[in-house]
Amino acid sequence: MDIKRSLILLFSSYNCFLFGQEKTIDTVYVFDSQMNKVKLFHKVNTITPKDIEKNSTNLSELLRFQSQIYIKENGRGAVSSPSFRGTSAGHTAFVWNGININSNFLGQGDINNIPLFGYDELEVKAGGGSVQYGSSAIGGSIHLNNNLDFNKGLKASLYSEVGSFDTYNNFLKASFSNEKFSFKVSGNYFISQNQYEVPEKEYVNWNGRYYNTSINIGASYKIAPHQTISWQNQIFDGSQYYPVFTENGNKTKYKSQTLRSLLAWDINKSNFSNSLKAAYTEDNFQYFGDINKPKESGAEGKNYIFRNDFNYFITPKINVNVIGEFQVNKGLGYQSGIEDISRNMGSVAGLVRYFATKNLRFEAGAKKDFVESLTSPFLYSFSGKWNPLKWYNVGASFSRNFKIPSFNDLYWQPGGNLNLVPETSNNIDMDHEFSFGNFKVTLSPYYMDVKNYINWLPTQYGYWSAFNTYKVEIYGLDSQITYHKTFGKHSIKLNAGYTYSKSINKETGNQMVYVPIHKANGNINYSYKFLNVYAQGLFNGLTYTTTDEKRADAIDPYFVLNTGISATLLKKYTLGFKINNITNTVYQTVSYYPLPKRNYSVYANINF
Known part of the structure; x- marks a missing residue:
């Protein structure tokens, strides 16, 4: 097979543009086209909408049971943040349709204030990715993607769930498409009184109520055979009532509102493509120190983003990719000392891909960011993937990545520090993938050296302030095994993983807080005709919560098991029953905030 034909097959398998033929295949519009190129060199785990239904409480629960990420959650549905490969919360980039959406104020993604439903796929990429996805893509990135189909006609579906603790979850989706036009809309409303009890800890989740609403709208139109204009919009409104330890304790709450709107113009031809995007994102929040009184603090953030992604094949073996981006970040704080601020950011990235043979390819990338009032490092990446044998392939990458100080780090008063550096x-990162029949085993060793960690520390003046402090050395292993077998009307799917993470503060030699050394998770799914049964387990090893590795304050190891069963009738109606924490395990991911013991839910899914 010649190299030109190999590239055609290679790119078509990732829904990219095709090289070497006159007409492109564009039955699906993909908003994050860069991810299709990333998959050529890096392992990416995809979570489908059906997988999402198994852990439908919130995004924290989904990532906890279906990814290698450790999720720190202050009680079910409350404040939540990730630890990806031994890094801190600000070292994971959340990417919505190719746009980095980490908070300008926090410098991280507020997981339980990101909608769970409304995506066509949720993808988890481990390892550095700042050349493609910017600040915070150090430990890894989480991608929330929407696609639009053409020539699919009219479709609709309704998902409705009732669960323990007065929990109600409803999701409605509808779409229409013909040869030139595609439209999709969805809405989700979730509410839970969330008052659960853990007698062994003498804990009741008083004031744990939370609810949220989200709306997603997408549209795409082919203005010419090779040109498409598209729009994606997301609105989210949420409220979290923070748990208190006594029924009459001081009750607080947090409200957040986000708006994300993305307009794209894409050109896809035989040997080049170009994607021009303009986006507007808005993140607002309010904190109430007393739920019956006016807000005590808050902030309003607005981002204007322009991004162009140009991709060109110089020859059938050499591909050039140039990405330019410009942002205007605006913020206004309330009772935080953060006045009306504005920051300009720009970046230029270039990547060259060389397809030596159909089994060997390389990529080299470089990027320079220009951040107002900050000196940004020069970033780079080198990647390669080789398939020497039918049953074995290997990939490796070396990259430099970064995280810029957040608005809170720089401007909060008192405590902000304008002298911070990124x-x-x-x-x-490496990936060794072995295939044995229906089994696939992946071993991924990794190493990170993080410098200029930003920490908030007490000062002699009686308040806390942000400083660039120590270095952290991180190394470990991600491993995954998958199995898929269909025989007759039976089908079995297995997806299990184990992560070993050593994250060492080089100043003290101790493990970083809230980084378990051992974490394992597994999902197995069996279906026969119209019946489907699944089970998923999570093991979390000893987790230190203090910098001195004090064993008495550490979170003990735990194992949690979930299960569920569903039946689909006439291919349109699905009824299901789920048991979460069937083992009735007492466990927590953050000290003093246990998560629920055994709980139940029933759901119905109707396709129209």
């Missing part, structure tokens, strides 16, 4: 990391 955190940087050097990453080495």
